Amino acid sequence: MATLRFVLLSGSAGILLLIYVPVLWLALLSVGAEPLSGLPGGFTTVWYLALASNRNWVQPAISSIEIALCVALLCMLAALAAGRGLPRMRRARVPITLAFLLPLGIPGTVTGLMLFAGYRFVLGIHMGFWSLVLSHFVWAFPFALISMLVVTSRFDHGLLDAAADLGASPRQRFWQIECPLLMPGLVGAGLFGFLLSFTELPRSIFVSGAIQTLPLFNWAEASTQSSQVPLIFCLNTLLTVLSTAASVAMIGLLGRTTR
């Protein structure tokens, strides 16, 4: 058991290293004198100051946040509806769940292309904000649904009977009993929706129309090897810190309320 424990712990440490060393490296580069050399050193805040005066990234950031919020909301509502409904069905449960999860198996660029063709010509949606929201939603929904199903499949429907028995109307049962108890799944669905939308690139390439999202901006800037790259390092260090802090706060809050 001691050796097993050692293997597990060192394996975990290895994976964490693989993930976090690049993150730390980026953070170090962003305060380094020569970020483009790939080596940190010579602490400076000049790139952050430059980022603050350069406003090119502001509009993409706002677009990305707006889209991600819409996707998160859609994911929460759709996952709540599907997550509540699916465990109650008998025969249709497994095939419908599969149908929802299958888009995971389709490459992002393919989806982008298909969405472009499909939305543009079949559903008649113009490329732009809503095509981004819809394509991100289609991408994030399977994950949101899984998060929801983990909670709803364990939900004790006897609690709704008990609430009804005590005189609670269907509306009261939903808001006072079911929603609070499904909150972990709901928050998970929202987080998946927000994060997967906020970081989505391949679908966005095809369906963005005239709108630039932050990943598109990052990608454009980084791949052109322009002098803006050090600013990208700064921007992304900030984004990483912020999204980490937000996720930890959300999960911590959730942990407290459900204890």
Place this chain on the structure above:
Amino acid sequence: MATLRFVLLSGSAGILLLIYVPVLWLALLSVGAEPLSGLPGGFTTVWYLALASNRNWVQPAISSIEIALCVALLCMLAALAAGRGLPRMRRARVPITLAFLLPLGIPGTVTGLMLFAGYRFVLGIHMGFWSLVLSHFVWAFPFALISMLVVTSRFDHGLLDAAADLGASPRQRFWQIECPLLMPGLVGAGLFGFLLSFTELPRSIFVSGAIQTLPLFNWAEASTQSSQVPLIFCLNTLLTVLSTAASVAMIGLLGRTTR
């Protein structure tokens, strides 16, 4: 209840429509006479025949499959180790799980950039096959871990006691009892690993070095608006059909063995 049922069913139908109409549209275009017009019509197999004679996509496809298989294997092993270990820990469980899941919150292009800088300069890994495997693994691992934790957190350790009591050695307990019971989580981890690697674009852009993966190939071809685009429609229709069939088969097989 009847209206609720109706809303749920029509909502589900709407989401499925949103997902599958573009897929069907792409399939129709791929057998259409004028795919670039965006409208199907005039059934022809000429594009599929052209795809069969054009070999450009073969090497990217092989690379993608090789990488995806490596990532799937890594994900299964790492998720098995972490998924078995985490529920047994007391205090460290929640923070370590969080540390594993947080990379979800970092945009893909950012990760690509950081991985490029980090792997290249800190860990000294040359860009190419293994940098692709590692960066895809870092991306897919949180999903694989969630899939595993859903199963391991419900695992009844009393079964291992029972096996030990009947004379099973630690090795026998692992292979004969624990592995078969954790199989759904393991298969889930492998599927996530394979599919998320197979469809990954933004990280690949930065860490691919000289290797071209299928998403990179797709993207390059599709964005150049070359005459190859109809072939891309065909290729992706095939990919979609294959990955759907593979997922359904895998999940179906799993459902049968665990019944």
Place this chain on the structure above:
Amino acid sequence: MDQTTPSPALQVERLSHAYGQVTALDAVELAVDRGELLTIVGPSGSGKTSLLRILAGFETPNRGGRLRIGGKDMLDLPPDRRPVATVFQHYALFPHLSVGENVEYGLRVRGVSRPQRRARAAEALEIMRLPGREARRIGQLSGGERQRVAFARALVTEPDILLLDEPMGALDEPLRRALEAEIRGLQRTLGTTVIQVTHGREEALAMSDRLVVLRAGRVEQDATPRTVFERPVTRFVAGFMGLTNQMTGRIVSAGNGQVSIETASGRFDGQWSGAAPARPGTHGFLAVHPEKLRLDPDGACSNQLEGRVVQAFYQGLGSRIELETEFGVFIAISGCNESLGGTINRFGWTAGDCVIGNLDAT
């Protein structure tokens, strides 16, 4: 029709229900008076849980019938508009609410003001001997405490009828005893009409004003606990009440409640327990409780039989002796503690201690 006299707490008329092809309830008739404690007993699958769920409104009978509470027809009302409250088998306490919030819940959905519902929840917890536990989380409570909270939560809404679904199911023996007495006392103090469902014989006998024995969706017997125990109308009820030593035969003489039954091994006397008067010549059963069998019987035991001792267990107050007879295995609880294994013994019982009933009917 009965507008002059106050209507009974509950009236059930020809209630029938089925799950697909499986009959759960078959023309059940039931009437419960105000303030009565009625217990519905039966093995699993007898329909007792379905009946309770129909009373609470979670299911609607799909084979017809009527259901009135306090004289009002209830079948069209959803569960939240019926004047009943249920204590569920696994309590179904809301895990995200504190003890106080759980107890207050029925008042909260009725729009009672916060100070008022606080006061009434505190009072209900006081009655259930859990004063001042409002802030506790449900997860911190023991099984017995959870049950008390479930009672407080149900009682605070002042229901016309309190439904108890296997109220002791999840508790162990000593706690069971204590709570039996408590529920009985509470019901007498508050005067609430209580309908409970259980498969435990001891609880049913100890706690009830009246007992309804269900079997395969039909009412087999509806009487006081004493009548059910001492005069079970069918062989099934007798077995369910613990009168497990049974034989069948033909009724040969009947008079004044005393009847005799003719079997392959002679004639046995007992008390008539059938619903209708005994008719000589019909098939009948004889049943006697293990505690009433005596080894080495004296002249007082008019019924005697012989059996080979298969097993004998010490049980503290007596030994449980299994005797193989021509009517199958008979079980005797005897003060005689010697090792008897393998011996052939005579044993007997008095006519007053055994019942004879109709085998053909119902």
Place this chain on the structure above:
Amino acid sequence: MDQTTPSPALQVERLSHAYGQVTALDAVELAVDRGELLTIVGPSGSGKTSLLRILAGFETPNRGGRLRIGGKDMLDLPPDRRPVATVFQHYALFPHLSVGENVEYGLRVRGVSRPQRRARAAEALEIMRLPGREARRIGQLSGGERQRVAFARALVTEPDILLLDEPMGALDEPLRRALEAEIRGLQRTLGTTVIQVTHGREEALAMSDRLVVLRAGRVEQDATPRTVFERPVTRFVAGFMGLTNQMTGRIVSAGNGQVSIETASGRFDGQWSGAAPARPGTHGFLAVHPEKLRLDPDGACSNQLEGRVVQAFYQGLGSRIELETEFGVFIAISGCNESLGGTINRFGWTAGDCVIGNLDAT
């Protein structure tokens, strides 16, 4: 040392175990003979489950002690190398294997050939009265069937000691009775040494050759079921055995097993149950079973007391009457079925029916 005589099946010497600061076992001594059925009883938290887990090898005692099975030291062996097999409380059957594969498992890990283990599994299922069920899935079995499969799975490996962890815990009353007899019969037929843990008094008394009563990690009494029931050495054991009517006082006379105890309400006689001889002047307790109390006692009852009837329940064979006395509530089971609520009654019991023991010791 004991190489000439065959060593006992199990020897436990000064076994101590703690979880952090909480003592689970405190210098437990135990010896079990081959073929014996030993029952370990005690309330939850008494350490009985810890003891069983240490015997099986799932835990290693961290406060010292020795453990030998068949004369061989066991503490250094992992569970898979000990000659014991356990029937777990919730059976712990492998859900991914069929009934047959479950039963075969112990043979499979020992490398027994497939046809041979098939044959032995079939035999074990036959003994457990589940012939031909090899292909069934675990999920298709009822609770009682699962228990039988768990027994078959444990027995097929022919363990030196069979450990049963609350074997009846998850079953209901009628099934319990049937399986009690079955396990007892099986153990006698196969001659296996069986150690079972339970918190149920009836099972413990009915099934055991010997009874060990644990309390807070210490052995309170280790004797035959009859001795434990009739001569409980401590007040705790008396209460656990159902002698719940208790009072304390000072021992005043002692002679020939008959002692008296002096209380605020006079002198009472009973049978001495202490481990050491009674010493006048020391503190003692008196305990008597509810079934032994008689209302309206005659001259035979040398011990008499007065009490107010708080509650009286019909229970079928008798009524359970709660009497408030100056020593707290006494409970009597009486054949007298009349309503007694609120009346003051005299009641009594004979000296032969009650035990007096030492309060200071242990």
